[in-house]
Amino acid sequence: MENKTNTLKAVDFFCGGGGMSYGMLEAGINVLAGIDNEENCRRTYDANIGENKFINADVFNLKEDELEAKLNLNKNDDDLILIGCSPCQFWSIINTNRNKSTKSANLLIEFARFVKYFNPGYVVVENVPGVLRKKNESGLEDFIIWLEKNNYVVHFEVHNVSDYGVPQSRKRFTLIANRVTTEKINPIKKEGKKVTVRDVIGESNGFAKINDGHKDNTEFIHTVPTVSKLNKRRLEKIKKDGGDRLGFANDPELQLPCFIGKDHWFKDTFGRLWWDKPSPTITTKFFSISNGRFAHPEENRALSLREGATLQSFPKNYKFHGSSTAAIARLIGNAVPPKYAKCIGESITKNHLNGKI
Template identity: 30%
Template structure:
């Protein structure tokens, strides 16, 4: 079986790359400027990715002779586009990043290229920006087409619409994948959309790994990594019914700890936390905290404290929900809304946002694809990625023609 050669720009954590790799492509070089994303890519896909600014990487530093590359892929950023300068050229001083993709295509002359971008590119300056981009690719001698593809139509449990631009210099019609799924109310000939519930429902009652020393948790014989999430929703959704003074609770817990044989370090180890218990015994508004109900009841077992604060610490009530963009609850019985690079939607249990792993599953990353970095970095890497399954289906169509 032939190994098709591929170059990847703006690779991020590697969603599109993994899809093409799954379809039999050999990625000989990739690039991104974000450190965490590059480390994630290296750990999961390969060492061929280069950390650096593509505008400072000469084409001669990128492997592959002109005409020797089968495909160049890249999800280029679209900020800062303008068509005001009618004398645009390859050395445009404004340094549009899509021009870097254009440059590599011009210099390496791949048989195909695939570019991905947000649907908003369609309306940018009333469509003139997209037309400008398409013309620039065509001027290199490529037959160019684009479509808006919804990832949900291809078995991804997420309604994610993106522009996919495909070009080839073989003088043939550009291939696009054929939808396999749909809303069954509209078309019962296709498979029904994959829902959020069937994709991540098994993690609903699984405790987060936030602050835990273990790297993964075993669920239904699946090793689940990166099951960490933002829990900053309690004030809006499930919050304590009673006012609780953290300093007061801290003094109370410290007194019972001191009467026991338990040290803070030993308590952390018992719970499997790195440093969380220390915050329960730290009386300060910035870093002190109150145990969540499940931790409170476990503390009660080991420290054997009385019932004085049980009710006010563990009684939670549902508070009014303000339906704003940042406070939406995720879908459950249909594909999710678009996974973004910032705070994801709130889980249906209303106690937390979707975890990084749940977002990754909705982006069709496999369980053994482990992301590196802080929680915000994980959310960003996952949200910026092309769904792996969608990329694989695009790649498969192209491979048939190579």
């Protein structure tokens, strides 16, 4: 096996800021291109994955032969991996406005069009668990049926990325299809204890104590929005290391009217992270204490941009570019955690090197 060369190459559809692509690179896979319809992903993708690898295209309008010519792809290529981590708002349980995300409901079907055209050696799909719960509506069931009829061995399951070296509890549907060998490919889990918040952030990990409103103009972006005076008073009442909004529930000046008599509703709102657990799911709103358990374990502020990225398992030198805090947080929260992507890539690489003669 040591004499075999990893000849795998990947095209990353719906690439965003490059979390999946970076993990694939870390697994030794050549990333040919990332495709996304949001041009504002380009600078981040180019800075970390490689210049001129970003293709700004709407998958609904992109034609198979256009992509074939642009990237010099071959059909029936055993070394090719097609990856589809489509935006998942429509199938997410936390979505609040499905009308805005209706178009995303059909992205898997559009991705399948390219898989059927190219018939690659490997296919990867990563999405919210809802795509499996609604497998008829999402197009997943028909896609799996097609894959199996066309000699792919298909693994699909909901995994928690905390089992794969990511310091975050985040459940994701993952499909890995393989027609190169007869093996069913599972992402390779990490042995030992789970990585926790304490393992990756805090002063001992290079994160200086900061106040809310701190702006970091370096590429480290240890930046955090300002907290209102009222919310700061609320945070001061929430106990360190995993406390929640019950800390101020009995204070009539601080209690939120929507939670009066509803102490057990949405308890994560205004909650602090625990030091010795993986973080909760890092969403696109992780910089706001009112949008989940996103308050720092000790400091009276939300998570900084770099802390959120680190909990998503991005390396500290990963460069993010965006027009605002919210724009960068969106790139981070929507990303596939790179360490999870690396585990997927390593499992495919192991299968490929073992299976090829």
